[in-house]
Amino acid sequence: MAEEKIKLVCNNKKAYHEYFIEDKYEAGIELVGTEVKSIRMGRCSLGESFVVIKDGQADLCGMNVSPYEKGNIFNKDPLRVRRLLLHKNEIMKLEQQVKIKGYTIVPLQVYFKKGRVKVEIGLGRGKKLYDKRESDAKRDQQREVEKNYKMRLR
Structure with a gap:
């Protein structure tokens, strides 16, 4: 089997x-040519982005793609809404989960796969403050265990 080449952008x-x-x-x-060039240079951010499903289409809102420096008049608005390309049944499944169970759809990462820009989106349920503290404590504990293990190997 051939290994798929994936280049993580953000x-x-x-x-x-x-x-x-x-x-x-x-x-x-769905991107414009100058946006692809800008993403290839690593100039995108998913900081405050989210996915909205409206009229049977999934749209990515809030993703910042910086204008391409040599794009002049072909550059688009950096924060424009971009359409996500998903199968109809995937969109319907996501829409049902968001409506019924109160989930939200969050973009996780942007990467190149076989020369095409892809976004990994996740169906997420919001954490409460105590959940965040608990996951931070687990992460700190795991770091401590790894640190002790490395010290023992020396």
Whole structure:
């Protein structure tokens, strides 16, 4: 089997801190040429982005793609709404989960796969403050265990 080449452009660390991620989906993005060039240079951010499903379409809102420096008149608005390319049944499934169970759809990372820009989106349930503290404590404990293990090996 051939190993698929994936080049990570940006990820959303904040999403894992704010949400319990239940399911993950891979989606394409409808982009303009200068946006692809800008993303290839690593100039995108998922900081405050989210996914909205409206009229049977999934839209990515709040993703910041900096204007391409040599794009002049072809550059688009950096914060414009971009359509996500998903199968109809995936969109319907996500829409049902968001409506019924109160989940939210969060973009997790942007990467290149076979020369195409892809977004990994996750179906997440919001964490409460005590959940965040608990996950921080577990992470600190895991770091301490790894640190002790490395010290013992020396």
